[in-house]
Amino acid sequence: MTSLILLAGIALTGAWLAVAPMAQTRVASRPVVYEGARIIVGDGTAPIESGVFVVQDGRFTAVGPKGAVSVPPGATRVSLAGRTVMPALVNAHVHIGYEGYTSWGAENYTPANVLDHLRREAYYGVAATQSVGSSPTDASIAFVKDQQAGKFAVASRFFFMPGMAPPNGGPDAILIKGTKALNAVYEVSTADQARTAVQGMAAKRLKHVKIWVDDRRGTYPKMTPEVYNAVIGEAHRLGMKVQAHAIQMADQKAVVRAGADVLVHTVQNEPIDEELMALLREHTPYWTTVIGLGDRSEACDGDAFVDATYPAETLREIRAKDCAPLPPTSAAREQILSNNLPKYIANGARLVLGTDAGIDARHAFGWADHHEMTRWVRSGISPMDAIVAATSRPAELIGIPDLGSVAVGKSADFLVLTANPLEDIRNTRRIDKVFLRGTALDRAAMLREFRKEGR
Ligand SMILES: [Zn+2]
Known part of the structure; x- marks a missing residue:
């Protein structure tokens, strides 16, 4: 056997925390x-x-x-x-910590549960996982420091960014139950508040922030252009990137035009038009499709690859309530996606892997990464492009130079x-x-x- 192992604090060069490398005695391992x-x-x-x-x-x-x-x-x-x-893969979009597989909510949000989710991602070959907009800031910074210091079992490396939304806006109806309880989202109403919040994040050395630009069919307040322009302007001034959730074509145009670095989600209700394509060509944003959550769960299919990591009780629950045959609308959705996905890419959107795992057990940590890649290819993307979008490109986006x-x-x-x-x-x-x-x-x-x- 070789001597040594060490590596607890080895420089996580891509991490957003400027942690000084720990003093350590290194013994070279056998090649x-x-x-x-x-x-x-x-x-x-x-x-x-x-x-x-x-x-x-x-x-x-x-x-x-x-x-x-x-x-x-x-x-x-x-x-x-x-x-x-x-x-190994890099997942740029999950919601970590709330899923308990037999329960869901803020009460599950512990370092042990965050680690469990990261270990599931690792099991399925994901080396780094980024939680987007739903993780409480100070607890997440503490978790990153502890993981970098080698305090946890081996797992996918944790990254996160805070979210910003108008009061009572932002995350969807499920996620907001968790983020509200933990005050995980920065609520802002004015441009000044937005700039102050971004400055606070920069002071904590955070490099990314998420915004939601969505009124959830009129049920939520939507972030105003004045506010998102202030977020994006201030973030760029401070060297930060902005991820913008938008699902309607008009909102996608607005956030790309405003300079969002990452476009989150895919227009699924209509073919994208020439104006959006021109904006994509001009701005070439990174783009997380995050479409798998809208599909019928693979946990319905009896695939051992998917089923292996579920408690039996969770599988029974999913199969009891989430495996009905797809409604006729799904064929139309499929057709729109197969039309839109290649167009986004042909016009310069830079595809990166994201899954939205953590919202619902039927679309879970680790296997959902593979589902998203399969999904892309089904909609006309080449396997090679899918692999780049799941490895080197998300590593580049998140800023992890030693992965991908x-x-x-x-x-x-x-x-x-x-x-x-x-x-x-x-x-x-x-x-x-x-x-x-x-x-x-x-x-x-x-x-x-x-x-x-x-x-
Ligand atoms: Zn999400």
Whole structure:
């Protein structure tokens, strides 16, 4: 066996907290050479067939085709012949902490439950997970510090951003029950309040903020242009990015025109028009589709990949109430999505993975990431583009420079698959192993933990 392991406080270079690296004694670990896999790099370049890569101290130290990588002396050799390796995923949009699988609400919001959700994401191959607009700020900052300090079991790295909304606006009818109880959303009515709130976030070294621009069919107050322009202007002045929730075409146009960095959601009720496409070409926002939550749950289908992580009681509940045949409107929705998704992308929207997991147990942490990718491909996006949008691009958006691709210097966070997802995107589910920081997860032990009843 090799000496050492360490890595508790190893520099999380992409984290938004400027935490000084912890003093530590490092002992170099023995290098491991993985040989023979097809390597999907994650940046959109052609896969490396019969690839070789070296992992040492939790990082890729060499990556290339067979013959182009020299094997360091004393290295352990592992054959991955017949396997496909791809970077671990990065999920840029969830709502963490409230889901309890047999209950839902603010009472579930504990560090242990946040960690449980991050471990579920990790189980399914997700190396970093960002909670968007619903996480209480100070508790989340404390969680990030504790995770960076190595206080928790291995899990997906936690990122979050605060949300801003008019009083009694913002999150949907489910989520708002949790965010209200925890005062998780910054409520602002005026441009001045908006700027002050953004300044407070910047003072806490936060780099992203979410806004909702949605009146939920007239039932909620909608953020005014005066307020969202102030949020976006102040955030940009302070080096922050703004994610804007908007589901109607007019609202999407408004937030893209106002300079939102990330467009959240997809117009699903009509084909997008030339004016929106022109705005996308001009502004090229990042874009999280977040459409899977609107689909029939895969927990209805008896797929072991999905079912594995559910307590039996939760599966029974979902199947009892959420598995009715789809209404006729869903065919129309499907057609609109298949029309709109490729148009967003062809016009410059930069697709990134997000799932909205945490709103409802029927669309849950980890497997929903794979569902979203499958969904994209069904609507005309290539598997390669789907993989880039689930790996290197969200890492770039969130600001995690050591994640998102299989490349020298990156954290060795990768999936070993038994089939090639470039041939069928559903093959991202054929997971043999998940490695985070160079170490394989004990997924069998994690499963036992997830399935406990009466959580
Ligand atoms: Zn959301």
